[in-house]
Amino acid sequence: MKSSKNSAIKQAFKLILCYLFCVIASTLLAALVYMVYRICTTLVAGQAIHAFSLTLFLEGALVMLPLVLAFAIMLMAFYLTRHPSRKILSVIVYVVLSLATWYAALPPVLHLAENHFTASSVKVSESILSPGFFREAEPYVFYYSGVDSENNAQGLVFEKNNDVQQVYTFSDVQLPRASGGFSDSLIGETVEMPSLMRRMLSWYKGLAMGAFRANDAGYVTWAFYASMGIALCSVLGLYKVSKWRLLNMNAILYASVGIIVYNYLLVVTDVLAGPSQVVATWFRKLTFIQNPLQVLLNLFVALVFLLVGIISAAHNKKAHATMGATI
Structure with missing residues (x-):
């Protein structure tokens, strides 16, 4: 009994370390990639290359940290899928870290990042x-x-x-002095990012702008916008949905992408403007909710995945009990 308890505590501690490592390592990597790309936008063929810019590196860390924090939650879900446990402690730690990320860490991080998201510290027009x-x-x-x-x-x-x-x-x-974001078209033709990556960054920027608006409107408004975080957290309900871990990880990945897609459509585009307006009339007195349909969908998805997780856990527990009785 004591050994089982120690094992559960050990795995929960590993999960916390996994979260911290993912945040730190991903932030450093994202900041480095951001810095290199921004330096490339200022390069001119035949001129000296500045290999490192502390200003751009720190700017990249600020700009990408919100994405890193949200991405770390999915990596934790992958970790629990790869290292499953029958103990509830790891799941509790996962939920606490997820909620702490969205409701405690992200608001101040967004305030810091907002001033740097659209502004650039390097003027490409000077080249x-x-x-x-x-x-x-x-x-x-x-x-x-x-x-x-x-x-x-x-x-x-x-x-x-x-x-x-x-x-x-x-x-x-x-x-x-500048064309297409690059000081020199020769450099742009060589290092311009692929269209898929540009689309993904455009989606991130759109969601980030929505997050900035919600965060600036006050914590209550942000709390409802962060229902997206609750939905993303709930995908852990799929981590034991089958006996194949790879299938479970794919289910978590596709579910997370689906959640991001419909939140993007609701926050950034007008694709679902009609249904959003209809639902908004039901909650017109709750002015602190920017998009009631977004909140309802996120909570509904979270509830569905929670039920899937409970049913999967009960089924697995019954299967283990049956196997033990057979043995």
Whole structure:
């Protein structure tokens, strides 16, 4: 009995360490990736490279920390799926950490991140293109033979669309200082992120903006917005839904993605504007709830996964009891 209790405490402690490790390691990694990408947006071909920027690194940590905190909850669910326990203590620790993340840690983190989310500490417009390189801008290819301190260029331009290629000269042409978020199109063509990643970051930014608005409106409003965290926490109910751990982890992943998708549709887009307005009329006196339909769906999903978890636990307990009696 004592050994079983010690084992439960040990696993709960490991879960806490797993959470802390995920938050710290993911924050450092996300900040590093953010810093490298932001440095790339300021690079100009032929100029010196600054390999590290403490300002951008800290900015990246602030910008990405809300995502890291939410992501750490799913990693804990994966951990419990990979290392299942019959003891309830680990589940209690998981729930406490999840609620503490959404209702205690995220509000102050959002306040810190809000001022840095849309602002950039590095002005890409200050970079001046270097001469001696070919740069493409459909349907032309430009060669800058010289660029002065005012970003006025001279050189050649090649027109690609004609059967007979045309070549022109130009001089004293004012160049744009930034294009597509990059100071130099040559760098942008090389390191621009894939469209899927851009879409994911766009979704994150949309949800973060909704979180900023809810957080700025007061803690009560935030508490209802954070019902998304309750729904995400509840996916743990799937961690013993089958005998195959990989299937359980996939179920947790897809359920989490589904929760994020419908919250995004409700918070950022107008896809569900009609139903949202109808539900909002039912709760029109509760002005501190920004989107009642979002709250209802999140609580409903949480209840469903809670029931799934209870039924799965009861079924597994019965199966173990039957197996023990047979033996």
